[in-house]
Amino acid sequence: METILVLTHADETGSALTRASLEAVTAGKELAARLSATLTIGIVATDATTAASTLAATGARLLAVSGEAFAQARYATDAAAVEALCRAAQATIVLAPGSSRLTRVAAGVAHRLGGFIDAHITALGGTESVEATRWFYRQRVEAVLSRDTRPWFLLLDAGTHAAFAGEPGVASVEQVAAELPAQRTTVIGFRAPAQDAQTIRPDAKMLFVAGAGWTKKQPDGQIHAAEAGALILGFLHATGASLGSSKSLVDQGGDGNSVLPFLTHLNQIGQTGATPRHAKGLSTCCHGEEPHVVGWRFIGDRRAISLDPNCGWTRGKADVVYIADAFQVMAKVNALLDAKKG
């Protein structure tokens, strides 16, 4: 019989669980119910009280590693914490959110325990055994896999399960001691654009992607990078959309050209960038070939504006493609959005 451990961790407050952790809890509950397995939830937090209260309604055994050392996300301490939780739970299957914090350490811990790991899991299925679905080749091939070996660690992609939301209550938590190695790494903080300049918005309903066409010569023979920047930022401001970009456009900035100064490699979508999850996506000035579109795998409703009637988007990769000049269209869109706001 399988025993399941769900690993969770606190957010930057040090006490509340991250959304991705709560999604992993849902996955764990569903899997435990299907396999008639016992469920344990492990918490890594500065103070696990709040997190445990959030999980009281799960009815699961709760384990926690807590203390100031776990306020910071770093390999040495987090690996020690996760290892201690795993050893205490003696689980055969370990589910964890694919957050930056746990992705950094889960493989190492799996190795320490003589176990195995698979990451970026998007679904858990199977009847007789556990079968995990994940993508290969940057979202171009979808595979279902299974393992006979245990313990088996599975890192779940964010957004693949609903976040657990039970009535908070009083929960009994077993504190687990973690043996900490010497700490050679200190986290000194976070670096992010100013709040109003942050263009990456994972919770936005919409993704707006700017391609290299924005900085190409326009019909008047000139490059209009400043105008392009104003149109893009105006749209983001009006809609709250998240901004993605093609690699070629970001690279232009890296080469020292005066292009769109608000774009960084963090905005990159596709083969060498992110694969975000949004309900809608609007592509502009991007040719829609495979290296770009693999980053759109989890975008629901897709539209594109392109001057090329034979671009990749028209070949079954978008729902609607407008063959038009994005400068003209986006200026009109922004004007309409402004008028709508009054």
Added chain:
Amino acid sequence: MANVFDIVVCAGLVPDPLQTLEPVTGPNGPGLKNEMVLPAVLDPWAASALYEAANLAAKNPGSKLWLVSLGPKAKLQQVMMTVAQKVSFQLVPVDGPIGGFPDAHATAAALAEAITAIPDLDRAKLLLFGGWESATRGAGVTLQLVGERLGMTDQFQGVDQIDLRDDGSFEVLERVEGGKHQVSVCAGTPALLGWATGNLAEPRNNPQVGMANMRTIMPALQRAKAAKLEANGLRYVSAALPKQQRTTRVEKDMAPDEIAAELVAWIGAE
């Protein structure tokens, strides 16, 4: 005080991203159709790691750089013809299968064994670089497993920047959720850095660098040890292309005003 590093970059081979990929199932599990004849390139994120490593080595005289790569010898030779023209390195090839379907643990074991066998590698000065994920398996676990096998407990993933300090410590920027970087300071080597894109542009081809590299690459390829990758209980139930081909409506004759009105309605719709 001068910093001197022994930098090892782990980098795999991936199909050129413009190629059409079709999964096929053989006696050893899934693979890609005509995989051996698909043009291959160095994995993009690992290539970022290589360029950052070369930049770091150039700025810190006395530093050494090795590129450890697992793949069929013929493929390695083909890809190295291009990569070798970019930056100077010593190749440590491991002759093994190509592709994303072999088990990451087995790959990590082969890479760790190859790194351990590098003569003159000073583990106290080691910076182990690689991509934070590959463009084949894309699991983002192989480098951590290599690091754990080598006993490295200062690991960073999604790295975009490293800034050295005079005392041997360094500041690292790692990508975290929400378009932010976590900033950490590590006391010094040994450390593992899984790179995202970094900040360097791809170096231009330099035939002189290429010729110098190839003088050591070809003998290294001839000496490459074969690695047999264990399945470790991994079993594939299926591997297929996504079926979601969309029915695209292509609007060629709509005026910008009409398009804008339709888009605004679409944006506002739930």
